[in-house]
Amino acid sequence: MSTSVYSRYRAAFAQALAGALGVPAADIEPQVKPADPAHGDLSFATFPLAKAQKKAPPAIAAQLAQALQVPGLEVKAVGPYVNARFLPLPFTQEVIDGVRLAGLAYGSDAEDGKGKTVVIDYSSPNIAKPIGFHHIRTTFLGHCIANLYRALGWRVEGINYLGDWGKQFGLVAVGFQEFGKEELREDMAHLVQVYVQANKRAGEDPAFDEKAREFFRRMEAGDTEAMKLWNQFRETSLKGFKRVYARMGIDFEHIEGESRYQGKMDAVIDQIAKKPGVKESQGAIIVDMPYADGEPPVLLKKNDGSTLYATRDLAAAEDRHARFNFDKSLYVVAQDQALHFRQVFRTLKEMGQPWADKCVHVPFGRIHGMSTRKGQVVELDQVLDEAKERVLQRVKENVAQGNLETTDAEALSEQIGLGAIVFGDLKHNRASDYTFDWDEVTSLEGHTGPYLQYAHARSANVLRKGGGVPTAYDPALLTLPEEQALVRELMRLPDTVKAAAEQYEPSLVARLLLDVAAAYSRYYTAGNKDRDKRILVEGNDAVRAARLALTDATRITLAAGLTLLGIPTPENM
Structure with a gap:
């Protein structure tokens, strides 16, 4: 494993301090901190030594500084601190040569995560909807975290886990049957319009809402006609998504959705039934484990027999471990879902899965105040378009003024x-x-x-x-x-x-x-x-x-x- 210039000097300083004090370097290294730039680069506080040595910290610091000689470092006592400053040579050359030798791989360490695998679940838009502004954080954070782990030598399995199952698709389907135009079946924008209309109608008309639920039940039952329509709309959405991801320079190792686990969830429920157990609650099936006061139970099946996010996420976690044998499985999902993931991970642990602790929710906060000149932001594409438009005006002005050359x-x-x-x-x-x-x-x-x-x-x-x-x-x-x-x-x-x-x-x-x-x-x-x-x-x-x-x-x-x-x-x- 390669060591950075900073880490090498820090380790050498800690080793010298440990030798002078007669203690293991591992005990000293955590106590070596960055110094106040006015006084050096590294600093070691002597306060913890005062009682044992029966000396004032400044006296201890002065004695230690006098005893230390570390190649490449100038060591001085500054009050109760032993400080070290990097000497211009060889430090300057080590940094510059290290950067230039590594090139764009500077900052990377291929040995750090060698042999390890991380699964990263991020972005995850819903089909028949655009990639909206609210996907910005999961998409950009997930992409960067994936890049960081690749830079450190980990095998990265990035998964764009699409919301391609559930009642919301039933809304799109029955909405298309009522509002859709056949010639626009493969038009993403038209599908979005259909969904908006259908969602509004469902809120006003319980019978229409029930039709959407019934369509989803047909999907879960594997109805041929329902699945054909679902597959067509899914492919239309994927084409739209891939264009936006290509614009952002983002690629995924895997694009798969909740639908992957259709037909596999009863097996998971059967497994949970053995340990920790399941029970019925108001016609629904829930995980039988202790819950805190006011905590909602983990629902596996609703009273109409349809499955939920938790059921699919439990099936997905088991599938991902079987496929990738991961060392970490990260879920880059908003803070709002913290309880959901705590319960999913806890259920895995109660099931006796030894890898449950390797599953990590990576939460993030919200964005406020984002809007475009056209009003409230709906699509990420619109945000990128407006950013380009705003910048283009400045670029053209700078070109006209002779401050910028671009072809x-x-x-x-x-x-x-x-x-x-x-x-x-x-x-x-x-x-x-x-x-x-x-x-x-x-x-x-x-x-x-x-x-x-x-x-x-x-x-x-x-x-x-x-x-x-x-x-x-x-x-x-x-x-x-x-x-x-x-x-x-x-x-x-x-x-x-x-x-x-x-x-x-x-x-x-x-x-x-x-x-x-x-x-x-x-x-x-x-x-x-x-x-x-x-x-x-x-x-x-x-x-x-x-x-x-x-x-x-x-x-x-x-x-x-x-x-x-x-x-x-x-x-x-």
């Missing part, structure tokens, strides 16, 4: 628009709600996708102006405070990728990229005030080459991180 303003605007929407979501902590704001997400300034894409394009442009990527450079020439600060940000990506995967938290990568872009911006603009600090400094080819090497490492880090997030990386903006 395809439409394609560039599509990339920037997608980056705006994706990053606008992923920069937020997964569990938190956030309010969507068009002006904010499409801005070239601030914490936005276009700002990061611009930082990447700027670094690429500097390299073009500088004559390309230097093959040789002298890292000893990169001594400016702005350069050392930037190198420290580049260093963080490998550890951040691991933390983001472990916590299912893409926002960690998003925030790091903002830090990288900000550090590069400070470095770039420092040259506006002092010509000697310019990246393309004149009169000193060696310094220029070193600064171009650092710029190349910055470009690669931004490109690698943005790619993990699922964001395009234009070379010119």
